[in-house]
Amino acid sequence: MFTSLRRPSSSTVMVTINGQSVPAHAGQTVWAAMALAGQTVTRQAALSGEDRSAFCAMGVCFECMVEIDGQPNQQACLRRVTEGMTIQTQNITEHSGAQNHGL
């Protein structure tokens, strides 16, 4: 269970994580916002589809890739929250198909 020891601060933004609307501190990393919201699954592994979560939290391991505002492959530990941001667990595996917008 992740908890916050942050001293009281005024600037709060609202973000949406997997459909859940949660408050976060301005400038906080996306991963910290996810961890505190109990939304710790960042992505599904590319072959097995198994759940993965942040591992190194410093940009090295790429385990925390999430979709931010529709853009995949964003490292949650490096990106910072902004007002209205939409964050989603990334689910792109070998078997994912693209929606057919073309025809």
Add this chain to the structure above:
Amino acid sequence: MNADVLIIGGGIQGCATAYHLAKSGVSVIVLEKDYAGRHASGVNAGGVRLLGRDIAEVPLSKASMQMWQGLDKTLGEDTGFRRRSLINIAADDADIETLRARQQVMQSAGHSHERLMDQQELREALPHVHPSCLGGVTSDLDGYAIPYKATLAFKRAAIRAGARFMEGEELISMRRVGPVWLVQTRTADYEGDTVVNCAGAWADKVATMIGDQVPLSHAAPMLMITTRLPHFAGPVVGAVSRQLSFKQFANGTVLIGGGAKGFADRARNETRLDYAKLASAARTAIEFFPIMAGASINRMWAGLEAYMPDNLPVIGPAANADRAFHAFGYSAHGFQMGPITGKVMADLVIGGICDFDLTAFRIDRFDRKTL
């Protein structure tokens, strides 16, 4: 060490040649300066393409394409080959004209494997293509393979048939004394009755040792590969007149080429990328397939490739020496030709003839009279 045949170069041409020779009971040693599949054969874009070939290459390429369809079974290995078809997209009326002219040439030569597509067919085959594209041309048997896997597959099958591979063996000298070729590497000496030059980007140096001069030049075609994307393109994609070329592999990653060249530094065994040109290839990809705007590039690289002035390979016997043969200079489209090259070279080495007219591929086709 001795063998009937010494093959210089462990790329796909060398490995396929070793395979066919060994299967016919010929003793073979492959001398490879790095490791098999280290250079162009292992790091190319993996295109297995019959579409758009120079007319002189079509018979060989067609025969090779037939071999690819059953290659995994033949070799008892996984080459990663997938038949997916290849589509070259026509973006405008000029492209359509180009395709019509090509179609006439192909038909009068009796080739029917290239089929024109109208706009509707194009969009059915590639639902994510930009709606403004007008049509295209396709070849059904085309697809892709995994370059290193395919090269290794030939190597392993060759070894099972009795071929020997000596890796990390860089050539220092080669000379013919009486009936034998004496080959010296950094660590050992080899003797063989016949040599086959499959040395890729270094084949002009080997040709010189054999006694043939050849105007080989070098370039570094650049590639970039994305992380996995949801599957959006089944066929391999090219364009008639734009620098666009990509394929989405079964694992979801997308390899983007397009022909933009980096800097080739053969002396230092290095390539450097031209990022501005690559960025323009990225722009083209997004223009044709807007879905790619969300793609993430994972790696960019350039392989060292050898080109002949007419972009056709050298395939055939040496001009100035006995019992020496060449197969190189494929000008960045030799991967698909690997299987048939192996067969042709084995036929030439063993019987002196093969099933194809190799006139267009003679090594001395650029020889000039001096004043």
Add this chain to the structure above:
Amino acid sequence: MAFDCAIIGAGPAGMSAAISLSAAGADTIVLDRAPRAGGQIYRSVADSPLADVSLLGEEYLQGAALIEAYENSGATHMADADVWHIGSDGTILFSRDGETHQIQTREILICPGAMERPMPIPGWTLPGVMTAGSAQVMLKSDAVTAENAVFAGSGPLLYLIVAQYLRLGVKVAGLVDTTPLANYRSAMHLGPSALRSWPMLHKGLSLLREIRASGIPFYRNARELRILGDQRAEGLSFHSNGRRDIRSDTVFLHHGVIPQTNITRALGLDHVWSDIQKCWHVKSNAWGQSSSPHISVAGDGARISGAEAAQSSGRVAAANILTRLGRINLQDRDQQCRLDHAFLAKQAPFRRFIDTLYNPAPALSLPEDPDTLVCRCEEQSVQNLRDGFDKGAANPNALKSLTRCGMGPCQGRQCGPIVTGLLAKWRGISEADVGYYRLRSPQRLLNLKEFSRFHALSAQSDKEAAE
């Protein structure tokens, strides 16, 4: 106006170098991925979200003064600048605000910092398993802690974060120390010379005393570690005087730190294997110069030696760069570096002591269970790699081409050291002879659209953008 020198990374090494270069009048630009200078070690010290930052310890607080000196040095600081390519020709490409930028400088100093050594125990990919470094990062930058977590592994950083948690009143489920008993014996032989750096040794010992005094479960000489749980971590199982399980939803692993070499590798610089530190590092001379004379390296990213040594190595590299720029002569350089070289020499025995004491246990560096994943991105297990090896892929690049191990988004950062180790073991040769992956740019995933907007920025507009 062009910059004389670009520094990549604003940690202790990069900041110290920038201060020296700017003081001597060299036009210096520092590109750093973070919103504020400090690097991993001094991350957020200048703007901590914690109510009482002093609980993180004296060493951390010292970073504030360095950051202040750096921020007043006159060097151009470019925050949020993620460098994804450095070319041997001096070209630097970086992403900032969704755009690709390009600069060129005469001299380049790379300070990529350290990362944690991979610790591939069974179950290390399960959600809930993180690294001790991640606990530090979360604490420093976001004041986020994990209640009732297990800490497992070996090395000073592990003890530091546990002590910090305890001081902050965060409950710790246990500390599982994997330092092999044999390491203590080997380290003791080095004792007398290490004692010359008594203050550093003292600091380490007092951390351990602090942890012991807290009364948390503390297991030593632990081995055969395994994460409990199927879908996510439910605890840690290990052997320490018998098999034991500790239940917890968070397990922090740590097995020492190694230099981050991806960017120096992609650049084609020479690298060497250190048998003492059991890792690769970029080859450099006493002045931090790499195998390309105009490219220098400093800090833990060049060779693991700690934050203080990183500052010294940054200043030394800067002095040498100043001579190359023609701003000071060799005598001045040598004079200027006297104290730093003396410090580096003095702490070497202590470093040796630490490296020996916390030498990674082979069984924890190289997975033995065939099903354990080596490549987290492409999900390649020990068995997959062994199959590829048996097919003839005997070097890291061939194995990568065949199995896709190391081809994922992390670009081999996690599996690379393991692959070198496994191949060395299987072939019965040294890690140095096995070698490492050939790496390519970009250093991080690059959005295709962003890349398509590539344009070259002039140095002047860079300066304006930074201001």
